[in-house]
Amino acid sequence: MEGSWAAAAIEIGHVVVEPNGRTCACGVDGCAEAYASGPSIGRLAMALGRGEDARLGSLARAAWTGAAPTFPGSPLAARALAGDLLNAREVYQAYAAGDSLAVAVDAIAAEVLARAVLTGLVVLAPDTVVLGGGVIAGAPHLPARIAGLAPGRVYADAWKHCAFEAARLSHRAGLLGAALYGASLVLPRADLLALAAATLG
Numbered sequence: 628m629e630g631s632w633a634a635a636a637i638e639i640g641h642v643v644v645e646p647n648g649r650t651c652a653c654g655v656d657g658c659a660e661a662y663a664s665g666p667s668i669g670r671l672a673m674a675l676g677r678g679e680d681a682r683l684g685s686l687a688r689a690a691w692t693g694a695a696p697t698f699p700g701s702p703l704a705a706r707a708l709a710g711d712l713l714n715a716r717e718v719y720q721a722y723a724a725g726d727s728l729a730v731a732v733d734a735i736a737a738e739v740l741a742r743a744v745l746t747g748l749v750v751l752a753p754d755t756v757v758l759g760g761g762v763i764a765g766a767p768h769l770p771a772r773i774a775g776l777a778p779g780r781v782y783a784d785a786w787k788h789c790a791f792e793a794a795r796l797s798h799r800a801g802l803l804g805a806a807l808y809g810a811s812l813v814l815p816r817a818d819l820l821a822l823a824a825a826t827l828g
């Protein structure tokens with residue numbers, strides 16, 4: 628951001644998606660990261676599996692209607708009750724097997740990410756949203772889930788003109804982006820596009 632006081636901006640993980648929600652590492656209650664970061668997904672599964680108040684507020688509606696359920700037959704909930712530490716990778720392995728607790732956590736993560744990302748659509752009007760990081764790598768269905776939540780949440784032109792994709796460059800994205808930015812300062816556009824095509828595949 629030109630002229631910003633900060634070296635970073637558009638910290639969309641710190642958009643508040645649930646007032647009075649779970650406390651984020653940044654100190655604010657209800658940030659998207661407090662629900663949908665890798666560590667938060669593990670902690671959320673542990674809290675729900677143990678029947679603790681997970682400070683879901685309106686997010687509870689994303690995962691179930693009526694009273695908060697227990698998760699009978701869920702191996703993941705059994706592990707939470709036994710005091711195991713859970714991480715996002717384990718939650719999404721359980722999700723792939725149809726575990727009821729993991730399915731509930733996934734619904735909350737999708738809802739949280741939709742609230743944050745769709746706020747970004749209104750502000751930035753992008754033609755593509757690329758979602759990356761460890762959570763998306765383990766849950767590649769999430770971009771399509773978020774796209775599916777867009778109608779009715781944000782005006783139609785904003786989402787109809789936007790594609791939702793999973794990042795393809797993983798941890799190399801920042802490095803390659805910096806290298807291509809450097810190249811853009813010295814190369815003609817045609818050469819830069821050829822270099823980008825060769826580098827990004």
Ligand SMILES: [Zn+2]
Pocket residue numbers: 640641651652653654655658660
């Ligand atoms: Zn935060």
